[in-house]
Every structure is written in structure tokens, then in C-alpha cells.
Amino acid sequence: MSRPIRKREKNIGVKQKLKFQELQNRLGIHFTDENILYQAFTHSSYVNEHRIKSSEDNERLEFLGDAVLELTVSQYLFKNFPAMSEGDLTKLRAAIVCEPSLVNFAHQLSFGDYVLLGKGEELTGGRTRPALLADVFEAFIGALYLDQGLDKVIDFLQVTIYPKISEGAFSHVMDYKSQLQEIVQRSGQGSLEYLIVQEKGPAHNREFVSKVLLNDEILGTGIGKSKKEAEQKAAKQALDKIKSEKGTL
Known part of the structure; x- marks a missing residue:
């Protein structure tokens, strides 16, 4: 085991390790190499304060996670x-992989509670800073990919992101x-x-309230704050109906 990993383990206390164990239990994901999980949540301010090599923060994992997330979302x-x-x-x-969306995903998973921060960053509210949370989410994806592979990343996204796409959370950019x-x-x-x-x-x-009809048959109904939104939601319901009846869009 390399020196940076040993030093990082030393600077993560028992209480912090228990929190990471709780996170894994809650997500139903258990890392083979927990060090890579710690690294995903390690901010550069923590690395600087504890004199750990800069490569031990989560920035490289963020880089990888960004690419993995783009691939898996594209495939879906x-x-x-x-x-x-x-x-x-x-x-x-x-719209799905932009910073505000990633921040929402991180919030829903309470990722901010697990970030390892330097004291200065902690005092200035770093734990809730949007850019930091978005980076942590991407770093977690990168860590999960390295530890368990692409299929496990997809399993994770099937719980956290894909249902939101299906439910229309991004309908403002979808032309149903x-x-x-x-x-x-x-x-x-x-x-x-x-x-x-x-x-x-x-x-x-x-x-x-909008209805979409095909040859006088109602295919879908939608409710929205504008006529356009209502029509889009009606079209989405119609698409869902077609998919369920024919097994294809």
C-alpha cells in the first residue's frame, strides 16, 4: 500500500469511517476498496490541510466520473x-448532467454530509457550495466505476437519475x-x-388542462402552468401509452 493511502487513512477518524460505512449501507453499495470512496469525498482543502499529495483529492475522480456519467446518460x-x-x-x-441537476442529485443523497473539508472551507459553507457538491457527485460516479465497473454505475443511476428522466423532471427541454x-x-x-x-x-x-387526440381518440392528458407545458405533458402521456401498448416508442 502506498504512503499517500496510509496517510489518508490515518487522517480519517473512526467516526468518519463509520459515516462512510453508513453511507454504503444506505446506498446498498459496498466498495471493495474503501480508500477510493474516501477519495471521492476528499476536497482539495482537506488534502492541503493534512499535507497529503494533491493527487489524493477528488479532482481526478471527478474528471473520470464526468465522462462515465455522460456515457451512461447518453446510452439511456x-x-x-x-x-x-x-x-x-x-x-x-x-440538462441532466449540468451543475444544478448534479447538485440536486447530491442533495437527495445527502452527499454534503460526508465531504472531507479543511477547516477554512468548512467555516465558509463549503459543504453546501453547489460546485463542490456537483464535483462530489461526479467523483462518486468515477470511484464506483473504478471499483465495480460500468454495470454497477448503471444500477446506481437506475435508482437515482433514470426514474427522474422517465417521470419528466427534464420535460422543459424535451419536445414530446x-x-x-x-x-x-x-x-x-x-x-x-x-x-x-x-x-x-x-x-x-x-x-x-390539455388533451391530445388522434382521430378523435384521447391519447393523453396533461396539466401545466402554461398551455405549452400542458400540451407537452399530454404528449408524454400519449407516448407512454403507445410504449405500453406496443412495447416500443
Whole structure:
């Protein structure tokens, strides 16, 4: 075992190690090499304060995790949105792997509670700093990839990220109407029609209900803060219906 690993272990106390054990238990992921897990949560300020080699912080793992995350998200989008154009796939992937999204993922997993920080960084609120949390999430992905491989990363994302994509968390960049139109045109089934069937709520908090029809048959219903959002959600429901009935988008 190399000197940097031994020194890093020495500077991680029993209490910190127990916290990392709790994290692994909570995630249902147990690292073969726990040192790489520690490194994923080690900020440069901690390394500097404890005079550990700079290569022992999480920046290299962040670099790797960024690439792994982009690959795995790209693969998921490619398989699950076959009607989506290259440009729309790129926009959707960018929304999923951007800093605000990664921060949300890190928050949901309470990753900030486990970051190893120097005292100065701790006192200035580093534990909740968005850029730091986004970096930690990417570093964790990199560490998981090195320790257990790509399939385990995908298993992790199937719990943390993929369901949010499926649920429409990134619908603001997804053009479900175009996808639905493409499917209908390709199959020659007829023409689509969107109807706003209800408007409710006060003027400052309006909600719209939209239905999408194919040859007078209702395919989907959506509710949104704008007519456009309601129509997009109606189109998504229609796509989900088509997928469940035919086993394909």
C-alpha cells in the first residue's frame, strides 16, 4: 500500500469511517476498496490541510466520473428515446448532467454530509457550495466505476437519475410533441389535435388542462402552468401509452 493511502487513512477518524460505512449501507453499495470512496469525498482543502499529495483529492475522480456519467446518460437516452433527434438528445443530456441537476442529485443523497473539508472551507459553507457538491457527485460516479465497473454505475443511476428522466423532471427541454408527431406520421395513423379543455386557478397561479387526440381518440392528458407545458405533458402521456401498448416508442 502506498504512503499517500496510509496517510489518508490515518487522517480519517473512526467516526468518519463509520459515516462512510453508513453511507454504503444506505446506498446498498459496498466498495471493495474503501480508500477510493474516501477519495471521492476528499476536497482539495482537506488534502492541503493534512499535507497529503494533491493527487489524493477528488479532482481526478471527478474528471473520470464526468465522462462515465455522460456515457451512461447518453446510452439511456439513445435506447429510451429512439424518436428524438440528435440535437434534442444533446439538449436533454446537457440538462441532466449540468451543475444544478448534479447538485440536486447530491442533495437527495445527502452527499454534503460526508465531504472531507479543511477547516477554512468548512467555516465558509463549503459543504453546501453547489460546485463542490456537483464535483462530489461526479467523483462518486468515477470511484464506483473504478471499483465495480460500468454495470454497477448503471444500477446506481437506475435508482437515482433514470426514474427522474422517465417521470419528466427534464420535460422543459424535451419536445414530446415532436416525438409523438414523428411516430404518428411514420405509422400513417392519422392526425393529432391538441385541445385546452380546462383553465383553473387564479390569474397569478393559472393551470391548464390539455388533451391530445388522434382521430378523435384521447391519447393523453396533461396539466401545466402554461398551455405549452400542458400540451407537452399530454404528449408524454400519449407516448407512454403507445410504449405500453406496443412495447416500443
